[in-house]
Amino acid sequence: MKYSALKGVHDILPPDIYIWQKAESTAKEIFSAYGFQEIRVPIIESTDIFVRSIGETTDIVEKEMYTFPDRADRSITLRPEGTAPVVRSYIENHLYNLPSPQKFFYSGPMFRYERPQKGRFRQFYQIGVEAFGAAEPKLDAEIISMLKLFLERLRIKELKFEVNSIGCEKCRPDYKKALVSFFSAKVADLCPDCNRRYINNPLRILDCKSSACTELRKGSPKITDYLCKDCQSHFEEFLSLLNILHITYNVNPSMVRGLDYYTRTTFEITSEHLGSQKTVVAGGRYDRLVEEFGGPATPAIGFAIGMERLVEIIKNVNPEFCILSPKVFIAAIGSKASTEGLLIAEKLRSKGMQAELGYDNVSLKSQLRRADKLGSNYVFIIGDDELQSGMIKWKNLKDGSQGEIGIRDAAEFREL
């Protein structure tokens, strides 16, 4: 094979593409109902946009970005996530002057230079939403509810909703201190990675899967015990609204996000159908980011759906998901009949009916065989007899019934 796709990227082909289209159109429909409008932002941005928002010491920025100099030697990065570009656009276009909250959704490819595995790719697709200008927990709950509806519409069940609050710039430092002092006596026994985390991001120790660290963090302080008064009541109201909305969730105090910009509410939706990369949706509040980017102080919240993972789940739970539209197949014998068939097909198509032609002047048998394989519902048969009589034959491939219809009326054909 001379050429192949790059590592970690992939083609999306039929029949999978129908699942993608269904997921995308469903997202658009549901998100619109909640007042989210589509926004399209560039795939390339200045590198510093991502460094500033995601955080200099995160893995994404340190070793996973596709960063390169352009011809004028500016540092450009292929977006590794969607929030930063949307925030940049929100500020640059002064969207904060529009009535709050402003709600957007986006969809498109993201790029991270990672080692591929199940559910993880170098070019992957996300559909995400970002809502600016409302701090109330009502918005947080609404967004979770929207996700629930979206997933139900795709007939996906048995997902786990996990929520947490990671506090704000007032209370998180206290928690960090408590955590550091808790682990100070145990640093030596933590895994090498966690030794590094102990210095630059102690919260991540909670996330570590190594058995030693899992053991060592038993009894560690919980973020939820350290929340300041405001964060505490925000979180409590959020949870009570989830109850009112009949959303089943699990509070997971050790769920920390890998991007630095998150504050307060964080959440994740996971599935057992995904191997070790089981997060299909993740998001949270980022109440400080707009201001840090040079905009007015604006609370915000968002999430992103991993499309490959979503499609993987759909394929697992609902393999029959995509329904083929009815098709008419026109089998013609002889060149005159073939021309007639072409004209009928064109008329059907102009009315929006999917019509397929037999090619290559092959036997009727193989044309029918092909019609069957395409999943056609009906076949029109045109040959010398039909041209003479002016009546063409139709056959229903699903139940085998047959009949005749005038050549002129064939274009008016509706499911009989």
Added chain:
RNA sequence: GUGAGUGUAGCUCAAUGGUCAGAGCAUUGGACUGUGGCUCCAAGGGCUGGGGGUUCGAGUCCCCUCACUCACCCCA
């Protein structure tokens, strides 16, 4: 970046170091002159991922390399 596993036909997989590398599915054609699905028959399709080595002889053993997969890590 680290580790493990796997590379043979379009796909899923066989083949003790020993004829010409096989099967099922798929594709195409035929049995059936103008009626699909079922059945039967046949055909096409392979530099056994690539390179080197051991051997009288390598798909098989050894080394290198590339690719894929899964896991660690990280994340959606």
